Amino acid sequence: MSKICVLTNQTPAAEDAASRLRARYGSVDLTDAEIVVALGGDGLMLETLHRVIGTDKPVYGMNFGSVGFLMNAFSEDALDERLMASQRTQIYPLSMTVSDASGQHRTALAINEVSLFRASYQAAKLQIIVDGEVRLDELICDGALLSTPAGSTAYNLSAHGPILPIEAPLLALTPISPFRPRRWRGAILSNRAVVTFKVQEAGKRPVSAVADKVEFQNVLEVKVTEDRSHGVTLLFDPGTSLEERVLSEQFRY
Known part of the structure; x- marks a missing residue:
């Protein structure tokens, strides 16, 4: 059996189950697994996938x-057989590069989505640029997000964005509570697209940017692209x- x-x-329930699995099948440090x-x-x-990015360790x-949604049913029996028979899904994160009001440039990876949120009582004003071309000069909203296929059934779906097939070379661009243009419901983009969000009136309308759970405040510009050098395997x-699972989610009612 693999380490x-x-x-x-x-x-408590997970810790108790883990104790039984460790006693039965052994367990090593993450670096040796x-x-x-x-x-x-x-x-x-999601937290575990971030920990193993770049290591080729499947989860x-x-x-x-x-x-x-991303988990299998629990059983402590025949774990080695289940692991050998399991099906692999490779997914790729988004790379987010942020420029903030202090002049700093910071980066983070997102397996589900990159989100921008208004950080005050006033709506955010965002300009959206795709591959160097302004596609939406002004979006007045609570925020916007760019989702991977793996993340399209998460927050993106709650924001009324489209579900993307897991193998599709696509990204979902979805507004969060858009006010103007009121009828704009987002776009489906190529996974090769470079998407840039520019914050308008940033001093008056502060915005935060979040890559999964890594948050940067007072952002001025956020550039997002898929990173094919950091795949993870489920x-x-x-x-x-x-x-x-993604296909079945589209037929729920």
Whole structure:
């Protein structure tokens, strides 16, 4: 059996299950692991994927959270057989580069989405540029987000953005509570697109930028592009692949 590292969201139920798995199958440090087994919810999966970016370590999740969209069902039996039979899904993060009011330039990766949010009682004013061309001169809104296919069923869906097939070379650009233009509902872009958000009236209407859970405040410009050099791999039981889950989500009512 491959060397595994068992991680948890530290809830009592997950910790108890992890103790049984470690006793039965062993567990090594993350740096020495060949496969990571994560016991928790989608939040833990997202955190774990960030920890293994660039290491080629696949992650197999078992659900001890609420939704568990990215997780498999828990069982402590036949873990080695389940890992060997699992289906792989490769996903790629977004790279966010931020310029802020202090003149700093900072970067972060997002597996789900990059989001911009108004940081005061006043609506944000954003200019949206795609591949160097201004596509929307002024979006007055609570914010906007750019989502990967993997993240399209998360916050993007809650903001009424489109669900993207997991293998599609696409990104979803979705406004958050748009005021003007009122009827604009976003765009579907190539995953090769470079998307730039420029904050208008930044002193009066401050904006924060978030890559998954990494937040930068008082941003002036945010540039986002897919980063194909930092793929991560998720493992799913046969018949429950992420591609199947994303497809099934489109037929929920």
